[in-house]
Amino acid sequence: MLKVVLEGHDNYYGLQDVLRLFYGQTREDRGSKLIICDSGPDTTIVSKADPSSDLPVNRQVKRDLYEQISEMEGRTFPWGSLTGIRPTIVAREEDYDYQKLISRYLVREDKAKLACDTARLEYQIAKKASSGLNVYAGVPFCPGRCEYCSFIAEDATKHLNRLPDYASALIEEMNELRPFINEAPGTIYMGGGTPTVFDEYDFERVVTALGEVFKAGEDTEFTVEAGRPDTITQGKLKAMRNAGVNRICINPQTMRDETLQRLRRSHTAKDVIRAYEQAREAGFSVINMDLIAGLKYETADDFISSVKRVMALEPENITIHTLYKKRRAGMSREDVLNSDGRGDIDRAVREAYEMLKEKGYVPYYMYRQKDTELSLENTGFCKDGTYNIYNVAMMSSECSVLSVGAGAMSKRAFTGGRFERCANVKDVSLYMNSSKQMAQKKISFFDLDRNLRGR
Ligand code: SF4
Structure with a gap:
């Protein structure tokens, strides 16, 4: 059993991150200023703050511990x-x-x-994204759950009857915000789940409302995470183009059919290629693919x-x-x-x-x-x-994101890197009964009636 004694600092969290790299599970005994790895070697290491180091203490003790264990185990990361x-x-x-x-x-x-x-590059993009608002619309439904996923997505195949109501709730939330949106945000992102899980009718009304309410223009980066290729149809691609969507994600994750099947993704590599070609034919000039x-x-x-x-x-x-x-x-x-x-x-x-x-x-x-x-x-x-740009904005503490949909998290950035968060309810049923209130919450969170940029 490996014991690490903390002296002159209390970076339990950081040291445990280092220890987990090598040994998996750890536990702590704050009373004795100890971290214990049951699967580690039988030894004790003292982790000390070094006043002569020019690294901040929290980073210095992590580095020192990493170096010591790495030498001891003959292993690096x-x-x-x-x-x-x-x-x-x-x-x-x-x-x-x-x-x-x-x-x-x-x-x-x-x-x-x-x-x-x-x-x-990330920093340059974040600067662009921080000059205006970014918008996210979440669709927490998927056509079945991939084996490796823990997202809050509802398996749409079991809840087909709920999708039209969810589409209506989303539109209701957006419409409540409509009077407060005077100019297009820099980016709009429709993510999930799998937003293209809706049938063509519901998909079209949601994506159209998204474009209209937030005034998507030629300069707006408007992305739809189409995700599963088996949910992409020519009708949905046309609806996206009409709404002003200029980017799409088609995510194979792997191009090996056997893996796709075993992961419970109900599409093949051929479906990926078909969806990709259809998206090009529909006029999409920027396509992202995840692996x-x-x-x-x-x-x-x-x-x-x-x-x-x-x-x-x-x-x-x-x-x-x-x-x-x-x-x-x-x-x-x-x-x-x-x-x-x-x-x-x-x-x-x-x-x-x-x-x-x-x-x-x-x-x-x-x-x-x-x-x-x-x-x-x-x-x-x-x-x-x-x-x-949205991918960077959602991670940056300097960019505001207004989010709609069940479980959607909004973020308001203030100067100096400080930001606050505001969450929509996660439960889909609760959300469908309270989407207007969710909008009201955001109007006050972003001071939308006073400050339309949310900054
Ligand atoms: S498509 Fe994405 S969100 Fe949906 S179940 Fe698969 S990994 Fe999860």
Whole structure:
């Protein structure tokens, strides 16, 4: 059993993040200033604040502990002692100097460069996004639940009768806000779940209301996360174009049919290609496609093969996720993290990034989640300046987002990086009975009657 004694600081949270990288579960005994890893070696480490270090104490003690254990175990991790979800924030604080990420946080060179490159572009995009309001509309329904998902999505196949009422509630919430919207927001994003799960009639009325209420114009970045290709029809694509939608996400996650089937995604790689071609025919000039590295049921080489097949389609944006353990997902932690037999996911992700770079894609946003293979990241790539501003806005503390729909979280940014949140009720039934009140709550949260930009 490994014991870590804290001296001169109380960064229990940060040290446990480091310990979890190596040993999984930890527990703490604050009375004795101890963190315990039952699966660690039989030894005790003293973690001390070092007044001579120029790193803030919380980061210094994490780095020192990481270094000690890494030497003891003969093992390193790509992100070194950086365990937070936003490595790009640290890159910005370190003046985009990748050498500092290597020397001060023991980050591997390729990740240090990735963080700095991404941070530069991410910061420019965040500045754009912070000058106006960003709008999100949430549809927490999906046509069945993927095995790795824990999202609050309702399985639409079991609730088909609720979709028209949900569409009406969403429109009601938007209409309540209508008198307070005088100019188009910078971005509008319809996400989920799977927004295209509605039938054509309901989808059209929701997307049309979204465009009209928020006055989508030519300059508005208007995205629909169409997600599952099997829900995309020509009628829905036409409705999107008519409403002013200029970007769409078609997410294969993998192009291997066997994996798709075992993950309970009811579509094939062929469906992805069909939806992609239809979206192009409908006039979409910016398409994003998501892929996941480290999926259960497939190898690192299967992932690379999916990346190649998606790249052959030449979408403007490709987002590479790493499978992570979601709290309420059907997959267990072991299913996600015990990747024996799946090959070297780290190598596969690096190879994918190289291939993307060669074809002119650049990284523009990045975040990490807990419980991923080797604590790897998710990175959004774009080419020719086609980045999605909303993706950056939703993560940035400097950008306001007004959100509608069940469980939707609004965020109001104030100068100096401070922000406040305002949540809609999560429960779909409760939301359907209170969508007008949700709108009223936001009118006062954003002071919409006084300050239409919500800033
Ligand atoms: S489509 Fe996305 S949100 Fe829906 S169940 Fe699958 S992973 Fe979850």
